[in-house]
Amino acid sequence: MNSIEKMAYSPIETAGALGLCLNSVYKMLRRGQLNGVRVDRKILVPRAELERLLHLDGPDSPTNATPTEM
Numbered sequence: 001m002n003s004i005e006k007m008a009y010s011p012i013e014t015a016g017a018l019g020l021c022l023n024s025v026y027k028m029l030r031r032g033q034l035n036g037v038r039v040d041r042k043i044l045v046p047r048a049e050l051e052r053l054l055h056l057d058g059p060d061s062p063t064n065a066t067p068t069e070m
Contacts, residue, residue, distance in 0.1 A: 008045060010044065014034075018054075033053075
């Protein structure tokens with residue numbers, strides 16, 4: 001059976017992934033530091049937004065860095 005990778009996360013899942021409290025995630029969403037998408041009454045944070053926030057989407061991402069660059 002194939003597992004489907006999530007494309008977006010709830011605020012509580014986002015908080016867990018970033019190691020932040022839920023209130024911090026909501027503040028970041030309100031301030032525009034973190035972009036969310038409203039689907040009906042639910043807010044979702046796209047996976048690409050988390051990667052952007054953590055700089056995991058570019059050539060200087062930590063996965064491409066040597067230990068001295070981190």
